[in-house]
Amino acid sequence: xxxxxxxxxxxxxxxxQRAADRVRERRKKLVTYVTAGAVALAAVGAGWWYAAxxxxxxxxxxxxxxxxxxxxGAVVMAKQGVERPVVDVYEDYQCPACRELERVSxxxxxxxxxxxxxxxxxxxxTIFSQEPTxxxxxxxxxxxxxxxxxxxxMTYHDLLFENQPSEAGEGFKLDDLxxxxxxxxxxxPAFAECVTSxxxxxAQLAYSQKIGDEQKIEGTxxxxxxxxxxxxxxxxxxxxxxxxxxxxxx
Amino acid sequence: xxxxxxxxxARSAVPWVTTAARxxxxxxxxxxxxxxxxxxxxSVVAVRAYELLPDSVATTVGYALPxxxxxxGVLLVIGLMTRVAAVxxxxxxxxxxxxxxxxxxxxxxxxxxxxxxxxxxxxxxxPTYLVDILRDFxxxxxxxxxxxxxxxxxxxxxxxxxxGMDHLTTEEENGDGQGRPGEVGA
Numbered sequence: 001x002x003x004x005x006x007x008x009x010x011x012x013x014x015x016x017q018r019a020a021d022r023v024r025e026r027r028k029k030l031v032t033y034v035t036a037g038a039v040a041l042a043a044v045g046a047g048w049w050y051a052a053x054x055x056x057x058x059x060x061x062x063x064x065x066x067x068x069x070x071x072x073g074a075v076v077m078a079k080q081g082v083e084r085p086v087v088d089v090y091e092d093y094q095c096p097a098c099r100e101l102e103r104v105s106x107x108x109x110x111x112x113x114x115x116x117x118x119x120x121x122x123x124x125x126t127i128f129s130q131e132p133t134x135x136x137x138x139x140x141x142x143x144x145x146x147x148x149x150x151x152x153x154m155t156y157h158d159l160l161f162e163n164q165p166s167e168a169g170e171g172f173k174l175d176d177l178x179x180x181x182x183x184x185x186x187x188x189p190a191f192a193e194c195v196t197s198x199x200x201x202x203a204q205l206a207y208s209q210k211i212g213d214e215q216k217i218e219g220t221x222x223x224x225x226x227x228x229x230x231x232x233x234x235x236x237x238x239x240x241x242x243x244x245x246x247x248x249x250x
Numbered sequence: 251x252x253x254x255x256x257x258x259x260a261r262s263a264v265p266w267v268t269t270a271a272r273x274x275x276x277x278x279x280x281x282x283x284x285x286x287x288x289x290x291x292x293s294v295v296a297v298r299a300y301e302l303l304p305d306s307v308a309t310t311v312g313y314a315l316p317x318x319x320x321x322x323g324v325l326l327v328i329g330l331m332t333r334v335a336a337v338x339x340x341x342x343x344x345x346x347x348x349x350x351x352x353x354x355x356x357x358x359x360x361x362x363x364x365x366x367x368x369x370x371x372x373x374x375x376x377p378t379y380l381v382d383i384l385r386d387f388x389x390x391x392x393x394x395x396x397x398x399x400x401x402x403x404x405x406x407x408x409x410x411x412x413x414g415m416d417h418l419t420t421e422e423e424n425g426d427g428q429g430r431p432g433e434v435g436a
Contacts, residue, residue: 025411032410036331040321047317048310051290055313097295097368104291130359166301168358219370236291 054237060107065114067150073141073200073207075153077110078119085248087112087120088224090217092127093140093160094167101221101235102161108238118245122157125208127220136165136172141204143177146194147186155184174198268402271392272326275339278389279323285366286316296363299370300349301356318342326396329405331412333397340393346386354379 067077087109091098112118124144126137140160147153159180165171178192194200211217215224223235225248234240286293294312297303303311322342325335350362354377362382363369371377401407 029411032412033331036412037334040325040331043321044314044318047287047320048314051287051293051313051317055290055294095370096299097292097370100291100295100298100368166358167299167360168301168356232292233289236289 054239055104056238057104058107058111058238058242060110061114063114064110064151064154065116065120067154069148069150069153073124073145073203075122075124075150075157076119077113077122077150077154079113079116082113082116082119085118085226085245086224087118087245088123088215088222088227089120090123090125090211090215090220090222090224092125092137092220093144093172094126094128094133094137094164095220096164096167097219097232098221099161099164101223102158104236105238105241106158108241112242112245117249123207123211124157124204125211125217125220126204127208127212127217132170133167136170138201138204139174139177139198140172141208142198142200143172143174143181143195145200145203146191147181147184148188149186152184152186156181156186159184264399265402268396268399269329269404271395272329272332272336272402272405275336275389275392275396276323276326279319279326279339279342281323282365283316283319283323286363287320289366290316292366292368293363296361296367296369299358299360299363299368300353301358302349302352329401329407330410332401332405332407336393336396336400340390340397343386343389343393347383347390350379350382350386353377354383 065077065079065082067075069075089109091101109118109120113120124141126134126141128134128137144153144156144160147156160172163176163180174196177195181191181195215222221232221235223230223241225245230241230244234244286296290313293316294309297312297315298305298308302308319342322335322338325331326339346362346364353360353362359371359377360369361367361371361375361377362379364382364386396402401413405413407413
């Protein structure tokens with residue numbers, strides 16, 4: 001075996017060794033990568049699950065507490081004799097966050113009232129000052145004021161939020177507002193006339209002005225428990241909302 | 251100083267630029283996610299305000315986005331899976347650019363919800379679409395830099411051996427006096 005051959009085979013051996021090292025290195029790298037990736041994905045999954053479970057709505061009970069529409073347009077939902085704690089809900093039919101509040105925490109408010117744990121008062125106001133949202137909000141608010149029966153008002157109120165239009169264009173059109181009344185089971189023939197004539201548009205604006213001035217509402221939705229505004233992160237977390245309200249009863 | 255010194259200096263600055271980019275982009279993502287994570291419903295509303303995704307998808311995105319931002323941000327800051335994290339961050343920022351441009355083009359009047367909030371403009375507040383888009387596009391560029399020159403200094407990828415085969419790594423190793431094994435006998 002010549003000198004050149006020996007050198008060549010040594011070089012081959014080194015080359016083989018190096019190739020094996022590379023394979024091992026690559027495998028180790030892959031394992032590290034997969035592990036780190038799995039941990040990262042698991043963290044995202046856990047965070048998503050936590051967020052979703054915090055926002056988990058209660059199941060709404062079948063029976064609602066008695067609902068009465070006040071002359072000024074506020075709507076009280078409470079069992080007979082329940083005066084405290086007072087939960088004031090300030091919302092705008094056109095406001096997306098209000099829609100989300102109704103979706104997430106609406107059932108909790110209904111349940112608390114039905115269980116006699118709170119007197120819930122809805123204040124549908126118009127918070128928007130620009131078009132087209134202002135007119136949309138006023139049309140819906142004025143239409144809801146045409147509903148005088150408590151239970152039907154609640155159904156209509158829920159339908160308005162479910163069918164909330166985009167903030168970018170005209171919505172809550174008069175024909176729709178009348179049709180949703182029929183969906184809510186409103187049979188009073190005066191209802192359609194009341195909606196289309198927008199009989200209560202001025203009342204809706206005046207009430208919004210009054211609430212804005214007296215209650216210092218900074219935005220919608222605002223929930224006040226015994227007159228004190230609660231944080232939105234509580235309002236949007238059914239469990240914490242229930243806890244805050246039941247504690248306020250003590 | 252001659253031309254080759256200058257170019258070597260420039261080259262040795264590259265990993266530091268990557269580190270700065272990682273801290274900047276990662277820090278912003280952590281801040282943005284942290285401000286949103288306490289209030290998932292608000293995050294859902296902010297996503298929905300773009301009127302871009304169907305409701306059920308918007309809900310899922312609203313719940314997942316804050317934590318995803320935080321995780322990607324942490325990966326960038328510690329320099330773990332740097333390149334993958336940078337790709338994810340850059341794509342996320344591109345998606346934000348697209349979303350904001352979409353809202354603008356469709357005449358929506360929303361707050362971008364980038365750092366929390368439900369996407370509602372406050373009273374008398376005007377949308378700031380152009381600023382938001384330029385800012386987020388800047389972050390896309392930072393992400394692209396990191397993808398091109400990972401993982402920079404102070405990155406976990408290095409001790410874990412995930413730093414990859416990019417030319418900068420080998421250059422640095424040479425600079426550290428380790429040399430390439432093949433060159434020992436040369």
